[in-house]
Amino acid sequence: MHLLIKNAHVVGPEPFDGDLLTTDGVISALGHDLHAPAKTTVIDLKGATLMPGLVDVHVHFREPGFEAKETIKTGAQAAAHGGFTTVVAMPNLNPVPDNVDDLEHLIEKNHQDAKIHVRQFAAITAGLHSQKPTDYAGLRAAGALGFSNDGVGVQDAATMYQAMQGAAAVNAPIVAHIEDEGFKGDGVMNAGPKADELGLPGMSNLTETAQLARDLVLAEASGVHYHACHVSTATSVDLIRFAKARGVNVTAEVSPHHLLLADQDIPSDNAMYKMNPPLRSEKDRQALIAGLLDGTLDMIATDHAPHTAEEKTGSMVKASFGIVGSETAFALLYTHFVMTNIFTLEQLVNWMSTSPAEKFGLNAGHLLVGEPADFTAMDLCTPYSIDPKDWFSKGHNSPFIGEVVYGRTLYTIAGGRIAYKA
Structure with a gap:
């Protein structure tokens, strides 16, 4: 199973603008103009983080x-x-x-x-x-x-x-x-x-x-x-x-x-x-x-x-x-x-x-080849208002409801699979 992330601003040990490829739940390549193997899911982030x-x-x-x-x-x-x-x-x-x-x-x-x-x-x-x-x-x-x-x-x-x-x-x-x-x-x-x-x-x-x-x-x-x-x-x-x-x-x-x-x-x-x-x-x-x-x-x-x-x-x-x-x-x-x-x-x-x-000794927290394909794509440029109608949690108990913020999740990928998509 392959997943190719295109045109991302990658935040890592050495930030760069480019692509990330995963294979069977593991990051297999980082770079520019990566090519997708057959039967690959492709996500174009269009410059998102x-x-x-x-x-x-x-x-x-x-x-x-x-x-x-x-x-x-x-x-x-x-x-x-x-x-x-x-x-x-x-x-x-x-x-x-x-x-x-x-x-x-x-x-x-x-x-x-x-x-x-x-x-x-x-x-x-x-x-x-x-x-x-x-x-x-x-x-x-x-x-x-x-x-x-x-x-x-x-x-x-x-x-x-x-x-x-x-x-x-x-x-x-x-x-x-x-x-x-x-x-x-x-x-x-x-x-x-x-x-x-x-x-x-x-x-x-x-x-x-x-x-x-x-x-x-x-x-x-x-x-x-x-x-x-x-x-x-x-x-x-x-x-x-x-x-x-x-x-x-x-x-x-x-x-x-x-x-x-x-x-x-x-x-x-x-x-x-x-x-x-x-x-x-x-x-x-x-x-x-x-x-x-x-x-x-x-x-x-x-x-x-x-x-x-x-x-x-x-x-x-x-x-x-x-x-x-x-x-x-x-x-x-x-x-x-x-x-x-x-x-x-x-x-x-x-x-x-x-x-x-x-x-805590968890196998997470790094965007490097060979590491688990666990990552998050964020839109850091578009403001939105915090609204519990958009939430998945049963709990709506927050003092921050109505606040205008930046940093909307576009995709959450865990183990190479999409866990959340906006």
């Missing part, structure tokens, strides 16, 4: 257990629509993939229902909320990319240390939702002047930073690859920077919404702005940008978290935490950061593709 398929190491597909919010099929379609060819799904499901049988069933369902590559994290502890460790060796052998209790911080330090030792023994990462429930309380947004103005309960920065500091000490002692999810505070960036300088094997992600918005941007008691961790101060937002630019933060991950309309209606006090991001992340970041010369396109592609693939 071709980049490595985006990689998202933090999505919630909600199946099994919460199919009203999202399914594997709709979540994968949404990711393909956003330009993602590889995603890693979180285990806060029902049943939780905390045993080999449930994990194997889930991995098979991911494979059957998705046209992109969907990898899976297994749980750190049984049922997520317990202190009982899972079978790290068995789950790893069954296909778990790593271990996470995302949505729940591991509250007991000894449990987390035991988990780190178990994950390190099977060369797997611990992917941490960093949240000390003692500091979280009933907070629904960042503690500070804006929360006071809106009359809403605030969530202290210590909710994140106190547990992160603990975990970094434990990661150094255990030697595990420790990955910090959705970093949101300036202090967290400082802690990670210090840990990296000490040689701790830590990587970290930041979510698009924490780069784009601060708590001061919340206009009212609007549930679309409720997420966990919450939008922090403008000082924190600027520290996250600086952390990406200096290499302290390694990647951008969406934390795509769909909910039903009912769950995101009314006051932030009762609404669910989380927003969707798969179908808006690249366009929003390209518009707000690349077009304003804060980031380069190459940097954005690195943080959204190459770096997450490399840090």
